[in-house]
Amino acid sequence: MKVMKKVLLTALIAATPMMAQVKEKIEVPYIAFPIKMGKGFDVVQANCLMCHSFGYIINQGRQSKKFWEGKVNKMIVHFKAPITDKDKKVIVNYLFKHYGNGKEQ
Amino acid sequence: MKRREFFKTAAVTAGAAALGTTAAEAGVTHQPIDNRKVGNVAFPEKRPLITYSDRPPLLETPREVFTCALTPNDQFFVRWHMPDIPTYIDTDKFTINIKGLVKKELKISLKELKEDYEQVEVAAVLQCGGNSRSAFTPTPGGIQWGSGAMGCAQWKGVRLRDILDRAGLKKGAEWLAVQGREKAAYYETPNFIRELHLDELDDHVIIAYQMNGEDLPYLNGFPVRLIVPGVYSDSWIKMISEITVTDKYQKLFFMDHAYVVPDNECECETPEKLFPKTKPIWRMNVKSIIGYPENGAKLTLKSQAVVRGVAFDGGAGIREVQISLDGGKTWDKAILDSGKLGRYAYRTFRYGFKPKKLGKLQIMAKAINKLGEEQPLAKDIKWNHGGYKYNGIDVVTVEVV
Incomplete structure (x- = not known):
């Protein structure tokens, strides 16, 4: 009986097409994250969205100015995002205004 | 040279004075x-999950799933x-390329694998x-995960060792660099x-093409x-x-800067004085999560209530879970399952009790592994700037009605 089972199982595996699950291009859905509008948003959109959704910003929660500065620096220094000094200031101000906790440090 | 020794040698010793810190x-x-x-919104091959981002996709498994020994692929x-992950793989043309210090370079098709x-x-x-990074204050860099950036699956594939044996290692071969197919927006991005x-x-290190008896979902690294x-x-490179x-270690952003902890005994530091030496995260520590009941659940007074959850560690195996x-x-x-899935898998646990008093009730779960290592209380875990390796005792608060 045990042998029989094994034979059946082998037959079943052999009959399974090699890659049957998804045969076409997958579509990753677009999620409209509820990002806040305000001064500097266009700059945030132009720079940040190149690499990641607004979900990343919202996920961080309310943070200090130093925190947001550190984040933007990380994108420039480590991820090599070509953000100009002028844009950096605008982005940090936007993030702190809308996703800040009121604390500088 | 072992990984740990390597980083000790490579690390700059300046600033070691930062060791002494005060509790304040x-x-x-x-x-x-x-x-x-x-x-x-459901992502491809997934049920709706906790969604942090669509590009790149970041999805967390809800707590209720952590009652099962194997996490369903769609959860x-x-x-x-x-931001750029391949959304189509031609399975007839796909190959894994083995190169560098090998006697014979290989391009392994899925069929050959x-x-x-x-x-x-x-x-x-x-x-x-x-996982669980949102437990740390001040907020460390990275995604603020709850406790659901984890899962357990039955993986099927081929030993990496066997593939390397087939290619044949040349003299001096010491390191392997494993690369996936996701791409950054800028060439300069590491x-x-x-x-x-x-x-x-x-x-046990394998290249897997199957997860819980099915193809890997795209979002979990299809095809291998x-x-x-x-x-x-x-370390589990996708796609x-x-x-x-x-022969030499290459310095890498994600290993040497992103996924690191302080290279000291407690793997800890303070926000004001970051420890100057770091090491890549590697083996997991002992951890458990309560899958049921969840925070805010209502239990009936004097009913036969059951707590369920999962426990695991870095491979020593779970000895005990206590409630x-x-x-x-x-x-x-608590009662543990048979452990038949092996020492790297979840051990599910269950614990029956009768709620005796009306009102709020706190349920805590603590896992202990076979080395005697146990989970600390959340408040006793020391901070690190990356928010890594949190393994605090899980607590859920329910209401007895």
């Missing part, structure tokens, strides 16, 4: 965020780093090093590559990913494109 400067640790709900968490090598299986937990030392390769049981998931054998219903004053043993 320390960051604090608490229960991770646990009030997030699943989204209303398994998802974490990518780059499935037919020309010994097929092996291992059940293992895949957990992001930053690639997501993981280095493994050949000494770290045991027979690296499985490194007992180790955090930044593998190539493996390069080298406390009195804020940690007394602990009682």
Whole structure:
């Protein structure tokens, strides 16, 4: 009986097409994250969205100015995002205004 | 040279004076965020999960799933780093390229992987090093995960060792650089590559094409990913494109800067005085999560209530899970499953009790592994700037009605 089972199982595996699950291009859905509008948003959109959704910003929660500065620096220094000094200031101000906790440090 | 020694040698010794710190400067640790709900959009091959980002996709598994020993593929968490992930793989043309210090370079097709090598299986937990990161204050960099950046699956594939044997290692071969197919928006952005030392390769390290008896879901690395049981998931490269054998370690952003902890005994530091030496995260520590009941659940007075959850560690195996219903004053043993999935998998636990008093009730779960290591209370976990390796005792508060 045990042998029989094994034979059946082998037959079943052999009959399974090699890659049957998804045969076409997958579509990753677009999620409209509820990002806040305000001064500097266009700059945030132009720079940040190149690499990641607004979900990343919202996920961080309310943070200090130093925190947001550190984040933007990380994108420039480590991820090599070509953000100009002028844009950096605008982005940090936007993030702190809308996703800040009121604390500088 | 072992990984740890290597980093000790490589690290700059300046600033070692930063060692001495006072309690007042320390960051604090608490229960991770646990009030997030699943989204209303299902990603490919997934049910709706807690959704942090669509590009790249970041999806967390809700707590209720952590009652099962194997996490269903469609509820398994998802974490990518780059905005451009391949959304189509031609399975007839796909190859894994083995190159560098090998006698024979290989381009292994999926068919060859499935037919020309010994097929092996291992059940293992895949957990992001930053799982539960929202437990740390001040907020460390990275995604603010709750406790659901983890899952356990039965993986099937081929031993990496067997593939390297087929290619044949040249003299001096010491390191492996494993690279996936996700791409950044800018050429200058560092690639997501993981280095493994050949000494770290045991027979459980496999290239897997199957997860819980099915093809890997695209978002979990279709068609093949690296499985490194007992180790955090930044080493489990998804959608593998190539493996390069080298004699020297290459310094890498994700290993040497992103996924690191302080290289000291407590793997801790303070926000004001970061420890100057770091090391890549590697083996997982002991952890458990209560899958049921959830925070805010209602239990009936004097009913037969059951607590269920999962426990795991870096491969030593779970010895015991204990439950406390009195804020940690007394602990009682939960019943563990048979453990037949092996030492790298979840052990499910269950604990029956009768709620005797109306009102709020705190349920705590603590896992102890076979080395005697046990989970600390959340508040006793020390802060680190990356928010890695949180393994605090899980607490859920229910209401007895």
